[in-house]
Amino acid sequence: MTATQPAPHPLTGQPFTSPVPPGTGWPGDPATARTPRARDAEQVQRLASGARTLPVLDARVSVCRACPRLVTWRESVATTGRRASFADQPYWGRPGPGFGDERPRLLVVGLAPAANGTNRTGRVFTGDRSGDWIYAALHRGGWAREPFSRHAGDGQHLDGARIAAAVRCAPPANRPTPAERDTCGPWLDREVRSSPRRCASSSRWAVSASTPSSPPPAASAGPCRARDRSSATGSRRR
């Protein structure tokens, strides 16, 4: 997919082509031009398990190209398929890595990014209605600095919490395939191993993805336990 003519970032004004090349100054971009890219499921597994920190994991997620259908879709939306109301903005056009605390106690897991949300803004569940609900709930619970998340670079900050998706690229019709979920799973497995005490999930798929088989689900001894969405509204002080 051909990159577009540069357009100004809506907050910083810096011009970017779409999809955004890694390491070119997009707010919060965790990657550089040298970040290794996964091009198949085996490479996702190797790069995820070898990420020693969550920032390294985020960088690797953000340049992943392991699912051909999703790569084609996310980049086609970013170049020729933008929503009319965002046509003057650059689109991130890359996977949405997790966002939030590097040592989370709470991990919120959704299904997948939106084509004109994360795929535009570069931050998970940002710029769409699902994000409005999630970040407002986290703010009420004392986990988020702001009750909204509008765009990477808007000053939002999570303390003790992290948000991630079971599938990191926007899928056509908001429906990733089971194979795509499985290919993307090692990224989330690695995030779950960052030792959050609680997981909150907003869909059955995300619930199943946030309780990986290795290590086993936390119902007995694992580091994280799938919870229903009410967990996201709980106070951090509980």
Ligand code: SF4
């Ligand atoms: S869905 Fe996950 S595994 Fe597939 S290309 Fe996106 S980040 Fe990579």
